[in-house]
Every structure is written in structure tokens, then in C-alpha cells.
Amino acid sequence: AQSVAQPEDQVNVAEGNPLTVKCTYSVSGNPYLFWYVQYPNRGLQFLLKYITGDNLVKGSYGFEAEFNKSQTSFHLKKPSALVSDSALYFCAVRPSNSGGYQKVTFGTGTKLQVIP
Amino acid sequence: KAGVTQTPRYLIKTRGQQVTLSCSPISGHRSVSWYQQTPGQGLQFLFEYFSETQRNKGNFPGRFSGRQFSNSRSEMNVSTLELGDSALYLCASSQTSGLINNEQFFGPGTRLTVL
Numbered sequence: 001a002q003s004v005a006q007p008e009d010q011v012n013v014a015e016g017n018p019l020t021v022k023c024t025y026s027v028s029g030n031p032y033l034f035w036y037v038q039y040p041n042r043g044l045q046f047l048l049k050y051i052t053g054d055n056l057v058k059g060s061y062g063f064e065a066e067f068n069k070s071q072t073s074f075h076l077k078k079p080s081a082l083v084s085d086s087a088l089y090f091c092a093v094r095p096s097n098s099g100g101y102q103k104v105t106f107g108t109g110t111k112l113q114v115i116p
Numbered sequence: 117k118a119g120v121t122q123t124p125r126y127l128i129k130t131r132g133q134q135v136t137l138s139c140s141p142i143s144g145h146r147s148v149s150w151y152q153q154t155p156g157q158g159l160q161f162l163f164e165y166f167s168e169t170q171r172n173k174g175n176f177p178g179r180f181s182g183r184q185f186s187n188s189r190s191e192m193n194v195s196t197l198e199l200g201d202s203a204l205y206l207c208a209s210s211q212t213s214g215l216i217n218n219e220q221f222f223g224p225g226t227r228l229t230v231l
Contacts, residue, residue: 034219043120043206043222090159103172104149104220106159 002027004093006107013081014115021076021110023091030096033074034104035065038088047089050074051096061085081114088112118143120209120223128229134195137226141188141209148190149220150182153204162205165190194228202230 013019036044048059055067091107121140150162161174165184182192208220
């Protein structure tokens with residue numbers, strides 16, 4: 001069975017500082033990995049994905065994530081945090097051999113609080 | 117292109133009632149998935165539909181059901197509502213197929229409150 005772990009319920013960072021939101025996964029075979037962001041009372045918005053290729057993936061709003069196969073991690077990063085980045089972040093995984101089915105598993109989410 | 121729409125946005129029901137939620141995917145998307153989001157359990161997968169067929173189902177009781185129409189619109193139904201069914205129900209669509217590994221696009225959700 002596949003799973004995603006987001007070990008931190010909340011991450012606090014000062015505005016302008018770099019931020020990291022951690023994610024580790026477990027899946028059979030090669031993973032497809034995703035990050036989504038959810039603002040209050042909204043649905044999830046796609047940020048970025050790793051399918052194959054370069055381990056460093058760049059996404060929306062200046063976010064990037066690094067795929068590390070040996071550590072089975074896909075941490076979300078941003079060089080300089082903005083107050084507007086404060087939201088709930090979800091990591092998700094799906095096996096590459098899912099035959100086109102979604103079969104996506106989401107982490108429990110990490111609340112990012114950027115302090116002015 | 118219009119995004120994923122869900123109706124209604126808010127719903128209040130009482131225990132024992134049943135409810136139907138609707139989701140219209142992005143035009144051209146044939147895969148629709150439903151999720152239940154609660155503070156304690158996070159995002160839980162309910163089911164996925166593709167071309168009017170349910171092809172994946174999460175670990176929910178039979179009170180939760182769904183269907184997809186020929187225009188890819190989807191509905192989910194919850195019968196005999198329980199207090200624990202109070203949640204945000206999210207619908208997501210994608211162009212997923214055997215060769216396309218696209219992300220899901222989420223609707224704003226339907227907030228269901230069971231009293």
C-alpha cells in the first residue's frame with residue numbers, strides 16, 4: 001500500500017526566509033509526486049509535480065521541490081517566503097504503474113505560517 | 117476554460133437524511149475523483165469515475181455512492197447521514213489516461229454539515 005508522510009503539522013517561518021515543507025512517501029515502483037496548496041475555504045490548487053527527469057522541479061509561485069529517490073522524499077522549498085504563502089500544503093503520491101487510474105494518496109497536510 | 121464547479125457550496129442536513137452533491141469537471145476531462153476532507157482524517161479518497169465507470173473506490177461504507185454521466189459530470193450521494201459525515205467534499209478532474217500523467221484540478225468543495 002502506498003503512503004505519504006508529512007511529519008510537521010505546522011511550519012513557521014519569517015517572511016523573507018527560506019522555507020521547507022517535508023514529505024516522504026512509500027509506493028510500489030516509481031512514484032509520481034505532487035504538491036498542492038489549499039487556502040481557507042478553497043479547494044486544492046496544483047503547485048508542481050515530479051514525473052521523471054530532473055530531480056529538481058520548479059512550480060507555481062516560486063516554489064520548487066527536490067525528488068530524492070534514496071531517501072524517498074519530495075520536500076517543498078521556496079527561497080524567500082511571503083506572507084501570502086501562508087496556507088495548507090499537501091503532498092501526494094501515485095504509482096507510475098497505476099494504469100492511468102488516479103490512485104492518489106495524500107498526506108495529512110502541513111500548515112505553513114509565514115510571520116511578517 | 118472554466119474550472120471544476122461543485123454545487124451546492126454549503127449544505128445543512130439532519131441525521132438520517134440523504135444528500136446528493138454535484139460536480140462538473142473541466143471541459144475535456146473525463147476522470148472525476150471525490151475526496152472527503154475533515155480536520156482529523158485529512159483528505160480521504162472516496163471514488164474515481166472515468167467514462168461513466170467507477171474504476172477505483174476508497175474505504176467508505178456503502179452509504180456513499182456516486183455516478184458519472186455521459187458529459188462527465190458526476191454526482192455523489194450519501195444516504196442515512198451520520199454526524200461524522202460532516203466534512204468538506206472535494207471533487208477533482210483530470211485528463212488521466214494510460215499515457216497522460218496529469219495532475220488533478222480541484223473544485224471549491226461542498227461543505228456538508230450534519231446536525
